[in-house]
Amino acid sequence: MTELTRNVVPEQLDEVELSQGDLELSDRAALRRVAGLSTELTDVTEVEYRQLRLERVVLVGVWTEGTAEQAEESLAELARLAETAGSEVLEGVIQRRSRPDPATYIGSGKVRELADIIASTGADTVICDGELSPGQLRQLEEKLRVKVIDRTALILDIFAQHARSREGKAQVELAQLQYLIPRLRGWGQSLSRQAGGRAGGANGGVGLRGPGETKLETDRRRINKRIAKLRKDIAAMDTIRATKRGRRVANEVPSVALVGYTNAGKSSLLNAITGAGVLAEDALFATLDPTTRRATTPDGLEYTITDTVGFVRHLPHQLVDAFRSTLDEAADADLLLHVVDGAAPSPEDQVAAVRAVLGEIAAKRSEPLPPELIVVNKADVADEVTLARLRNLLPDAVVVSAHSREGLDTLLAEIAARLPRPETFVEVLVPYTRGELVARVHSDGEVLAEEHRPEGTWLKARVYPELAAALADYVTNGSRV
Template identity: 80%
Template sequence: MTELTYTDLVEDPSTGDLELSERASLRRVAGLSTELSDITEVEYRKLRLERVVLVGVWTEGTAEQSEASLAELARLAETAGSEVLEGLVQRRAKPDPATYIGSGKVRELFDIVVATGADTVICDGELSPGQLRQLEERLKVKVIDRTALILDIFAQHARSREGKAQVELAQLQYLIPRLRGWGESLSRQAGGRAGGANGGVGLRGPGETKLETDRRRINKRVAKLRREIAAMDTIRATKRGRRVANEVPSVAIVGYTNAGKSSLLNAITGAGVLVENALFATLDPTTRRAATPDGRTFTLTDTVGFVRHLPHQLVDAFRSTLDETADADLLLHVVDGSDPAPEEQVNAVRQVLAEITRSHESPLPPELIVINKADAADELSLVRLRHLLPGAIVVSAKTGEGVPELLDALAERLPRPDVVVDALVPYTRGELVARVHSEGEVLTEEHLAEGTRLSARVRPDVASALEAYAVNGSPA
């Protein structure tokens, strides 16, 4: 098998000078194997993980981008509990419609699977039902694609009833077009005239195949899950409506998976939610109350992370959860400053957000970029990111660096109460003063003999409560 050099691939990312056999060859991506060097350990023999080979098709972009995509697939596989043995990339104008990588390369891949002892092949793309069937028949091992891998990770991490229902719905939507039978033993359909010679008592009639039975049962389950999620969405909308009625500003934390969104939520609010160095550790949104330095309260919601080529089944199933972002007053877009290609993460997140807002038929809320993991990023990368993302705030949720500056930026971006009042509140109505402090923005406060003199920005309902104590013809 002829291998391409890295220099050749970078200099000719699309066509031309390379021989056809070289351009179409499978190329090993170094550094992806997580196989233990010493396989004599008792624990390893007892808890042997799935051993996988990764395969990608490089159709556009640079060699670095193709290797980064396969490296991300390796992290996904490890998150799902697999052991990556080998990573391979093939250069093609487009994936082969029958076998994804071409029939000749399937034979080479089969030899690699046999040599490494792999039991699973994971493809860096979404396979059609035909491609999946052809690859499994020729490789003699289990074959899954990127979408199935992400769905499996979601299924492992779902904790709440709503999260489990959303993941199951996405898995069933993915499974329906890929149902297939194994042999005639699964057929429940009478053949010939009322079953013919192979029929008999109980086998006459039209019948239905096992696939038809499975498809019917899955469609019934999908309909039930949709009803359950719609009911849960009603509860979520009620809570969201209560916050809107109270005019509490809302901030949604969005970003690429493992960018540090949950860590940032903990750093700002002390929420104590799960923080794990793993992809898709957070599936269930968490909402906590926080306050700006000037005392205004707002809600902060941690949402599910995004990834390149996020399966459309997941976007559809998690629609009610993702709608939290469309209804927010501000998006806190968290970027991993230590990632080799953070700008690609930003583009992937914005693509998913654009899809959500299209279905929601509302404009995207304002966005504040937060570059996280400053403690793990080198200074040159941070300077480049500041240039690429002007106005971004650099923080480290782990050390607390930059969090005060982030809170100041939030205070500037959040909507302010629009009614300015000037009132002299008697000391017997201390609850009104407390309400102004908790729900409004106090500009000046003075304690006089008659009571507390307040100048503040408040909501119309608070202004109405202060109307009897207005001073100098103020709106209160």
Template identity: 85%
Template sequence: MAEFDDTEFSQGELELEDRASLRRVAGLSTELDDVTEVEYRKLRLERVVLVGVWTEGTAAQSEASLEELARLAETAGSQVLDGLVQRRSRPDSATYIGSGKVRELADVVNATGADTVICDGELSPGQLRQLEAKVKVKVIDRTALILDIFAQHARSREGKAQVELAQLQYLIPRLRGWGESLSRQAGGRAGGANGGVGLRGPGETKLETDRRRINKRVAKLRREIASMDIIRETKRGRRVANEVPSVAIVGYTNAGKSSLLNAITGAGVLVEDALFATLDPTTRRSVTPDGNAYTLTDTVGFVRHLPHQLVDAFRSTLDEAADADLLLHVVDGSAPAPEEQVRAVRDVLGDIGRRRSEPLPPELIVINKADTADELTLARLRHLLPDAIVVSARQGTGVQALIEELAARLPRPEVIVDVLVPYDRGELVARAHADGEVLAEEHTPEGTRLRARVHPDLAAALQAYVTDGSAI
């Protein structure tokens, strides 16, 4: 009789196994056909050459940006063959890197056998066309690459809709056709006074038809996401009504946010050493050491130059962070330049705050991956971020200290009550323990004498049992 493996896997482990089983294979076609049937969206992402423009900062910062682009390309399933950096005051308006560097890039592409060039920036439609015409292979930019990664990793219905919306918003100004040969219908009216053979216009071209179809799809996606927002707002409103404090985990991509969520709550969400492993927010309930409940939400990671289409499409997800009572800002202590990652995350959060015209929640910095970080880097971060807590989510080092600091920073119930609750109203005592902070408790023949810090709604329910000489 066959033996069955009864090993239990967490949801995160199952997702990781599923993702690993769908890797792109070098040498095989991985064209991504878009529903619009437009030639441009057929991306080949197997053998790539990277190119960047160094306009500001140091040479090390420019190289770090290109290294991050290489990690993004590898996350998308590419094999990075080479990388070039051009020093310019600003990108060339025609070809992004200038005519001289274009010839060098074409030579590198021919020598390596690359099928794609990835540029470390967002290119205009004109720059894409000019660069492709000169290097003779497909050219994509950083934004298209990030959108492709998001499309691969989105799991939920909401996540997939948000990514598709961002992709279509990016695609609309970059649609390409082949001129009037793709006309779908004749313009003018046959035999009319203003038209005739040789005088009628081409009518609606294939390009215009695609643009109209995409705009209709964008409108439909916006309606679907708006309906999903209602569900999210309902859940969030229920937590607010129950006065449950919320903590949002934010940070640079691959900083270890999901690992930290697992370490604190045992959530078992997907953990992978890859950029943008988490796209769908995960909320888990936890309890502080003194018994107060709160929620912890893992959000999508940020990156330098995060495409504005994604910020717009993931608005509801990012609002989870803006509506929290506390931001847990996770920093990768083992990264080459963690200070720049902190700056990039704060830039995105600042954009969200300005859009909402509301102040952001207070921030608690957590320096993660202390087990692999350089001691000199940790010392520098401790100096720059004196209130930060250093942890290793993988090994559990410092996690208990973080939980205690979380408990100290969470909002506390603001109303102190001194009541004598009859034994037949034990549910009120239970609510005081679950949602409030019990300062003193005594069981008497008449009932439970309770002194507690509670929220206003529970204080109102306890009003009838206030003891003499005390006030709510």
């Protein structure tokens, strides 16, 4: 058994290399602390779902693959997630193992060492950098006597804090309940045995049967009923969203979707392109509810651009399923703008994490995902060496800064070049009484020439088939092709 080493998670982490299977000790430094947080420890055996109250936490990671730097970056990200949830990170520890221990995640001997760390720091919560099985969760809480949370529960809690719309709240609650169902606790004393068979039989007969439905079963039945209602409500909301999306498709308005790692600057980029004024914070998962705005290319073509929820490493499957309608908004777009944080410690890993989630979405669809344009954001604060490396790895990427607007003109030109264009050429003379058709040609088509004549507005344009049909009565000289 290898030693459990306390690894600090500062902003700049020294690379730690393996020597005969053990980790070298890195210099110790404190993580940023959040002062003024109270401690409220609840009964860890409570069956009801608890809203997480994370205060003073110790982070625990198991390094099974990759480099030491990647393992420490993962724990650093977990620290940022914990702080986003409102906690004070006291310590971060990593253990080198070939795989997590199936019983206690880090092994029984290391659990005792972890208990000593908890006692010395005064922590009341342990957060594990992975998804714990129900058995691992129960074992750790019994042995450590503090709350134990895994990465999935932490992300779900952050989503619950940030959800604002009715749809967002319903999606988060559905994901939470799906996560909770297999982790309902109540075995042992709280689980009463129910006798069956004929009265007077081997099971004891009349008066000796169990009291009926146990609390655990009652909880499970009630949660399943709530899950069914949430799915029904979300399906109704999906219909409304699909109707709005259908109108845009019917009008043949090209669409762009912003996707990327959480806190990569997607909302800031949306504001820079459209002036939308949506919430843009230096925080993880600041955006949960999609925002769609209209924009115009430099040559006058209108399109919509949608800001979507950010991704993260090991994004819980429950969230991918619950946020299906939001993610479909991106999957049905004509162009994906994949925003990358150029100032992140390891932007290449973020690109891989986002593409893994997109691949999961694509696997459940009959149609392929739209083409992707990589946008490296935060060029004004990114390291030049990192930007050079990204330009080499992602030669087609556009480097921008949503804050300083550096490279924004190049990005807008690239978007214009990649959006689908109307293909039907028309030459029409539209009476002044049908000015709404002229307006549609300007908004949904591509005007090549325009002239105001006594009889009406003469136009040469490229339009989509539906609009071409509406203009059929005003075609001049049989020039429509």
